[in-house]
Amino acid sequence: MSASAATHDDHHDDHHDDHGPAKGFMRWVYTTNHKDIGTLYMITSLIMFMIGGAMALVIRLELFEPGMQYVDPGFFNQMTTLHALIMVFGAVMPAFAGMANWMIPIMIGAPDMALPRLNNWSFWLLPFGFVMLASTLFMEGGAPAAGWTLYPPLVLQTGDSFPFTIFTIHILGISSIMAAINIITTVLNMRAPGMTMMKLPLFVWTWVITAFLLIAVMPVFAGAVTMLLTDKYFGTSFFNAAGGGDPVLYQHLFWFFGHPEVYILILPSFGIISQIIPTFARKPLFGYSSMVYATASIGLLSFVVWAHHQYTVGMPIAGELYFTYATMLIAVPTGVKVFNWISTMWRGSMTFETPMLFAIAFVMLFTMGGFTGLMMSISPADLQYHDTYFIVAHFHYVLVPGSVFALMAGTYYWLPKWTGYMYDERLGKLHFWLTTISVNVTFFPQHFLGLAGMPRRIPDYAVQFAEFNAWSSVGAFVFGFSQLLFIYIIIKAVRGGQKATDEVWEGASEHGLEWQLPSPPPYHSWITAPFVK
């Protein structure tokens, strides 16, 4: 026998068996393991959720009664801006990226993400971005205060923090792009044999479409904020009318990014809910293919409706008509999804564990948020709603009982798989009821405030709005403090408890490959790809 290169023998072939993670803090810095990085993303997003939530409570505290009580108007505006930036880029997007990291490889039978080192980078850029954004609070002139849209010329009045804000956006954008590329490459190339695109779990499908949206719109936003920077510091006039520019161009650029961004925040929620409902209804998902096509349609339509955010800047009637009808069209694929979820539950053998409760609340409350969106798509009516609390109520109904509820549902659904222990079901249900009641107490009165004419982004208001604002603030504080219970439930499950089975939920193994792995899964899972029939 001759061997021309290194060969294994009896003593060596078991050398690099299933080794666990490295020890110590540096494990988390150098890790390229998709589960570690998923965990890092989710812990970061939870911290950001609490920070952004604390800012929301500052806002609601000031708005509890008319008059100026606790903060000055400048700081109030900084809070509204940072709350939005942190919740969108720091809490919701990283939380979905964390779930994608944890779940996509084990759902498609892949051993890891396609580009593990890129994955490490895309996470570790985030904390630097957030520290930089938070540091703007302590700079001359304070944090940015022009709202998350950063409209010029208002945003150009920001003090020293302006370039740091732009740099933060670039860093977070690079992180998102790298995560999106990784997810697309993983799903396209690393599916287990037999796992065709039309057998992909819905969570994976929705993430593929989300990743494509991210890739498509991020350069537009990067270009827009760079133009803001050059307008302020390098004498260009992209958005300066006095120099031949046009501030409305920024609005087009921003919303060409901003509207698909809304779907970036909601499509993975659709995926999570589409995983949970069939499990607890004990039925396959109704209309799988139509769900895939509906998601793709929503993604495509999101590129052609951006100017419905700009009706009040003035637009030709043909433009108003086009954007009105195009926006209304989105209700069709969204309706397909809602009816499919309901049809999945119809005559199912349903049980109501915490993930299912959150999923059902999602379907009901997201649909309400969708309906108010439909009201705003009508351009003449939008002239009344624009920049009022009706808008605040609408997008919070979409993002809190929408995205955040889906994240909570997903956390309860997969937490036993991640930790190996069941969470406390009694506390989970308590968390659900506190959260669901308080979220409605917070945001439902804001519809009335908006219809009565209360503008958004103001620290003081006329006394006629006092009662609804008081209710809204009470709801916000109950909602905020209820989330401490959520953190306690997670920590409790991480530390131990009732051991979770591999399947976790009755019959779940029929709904995905992840339930065929042990709970928790080995550090390296699916080293050998399964065959999907």
Added chain:
Amino acid sequence: MIKTEQGVPGRQHRIILTANASMTARQMHFFLAIALLFLGMTATGFVMLGAWPVLPFAGLEWLLLAYCMRKTLDRNALREVITLADDVLIWEQGRLEPERSLRLQSAWVALEWGESRNRNHARRLFLRSHGRRTEIGAFLTEDERATLAATLTRLLSDNQKYMR
């Protein structure tokens, strides 16, 4: 994936093992073309409106996407080739060319199953000869490993009959 080629019946066979990869080069090019079309249309539209800084960002992003997909496709090229010619079995592993290889006398080769690395993983398949063993087809699924073992056992047996 297992592909078997035959030279002289009973004497020369080649088995080519490739790692699981769900993306082909054609699919990758198709996806990149769609991304280029989309980013190109968007960036061109905004350039025409005067927002030219969108263009370099879109271009850089597409290049990064193309680079990452290309790297992934290169990794798909890992393959093992087992050649059985007369009384010799040659095992080679590599991407564009063999990076590891092994030459064994086929009469002394035996196939051996080993324990999986851990629970839920497939059992491992080894070529054993003269007290040393080498794992083959580590990237195959359990079903594919079983097929490989059966095919190789049959070919080795045929080869022995022929050599006698």
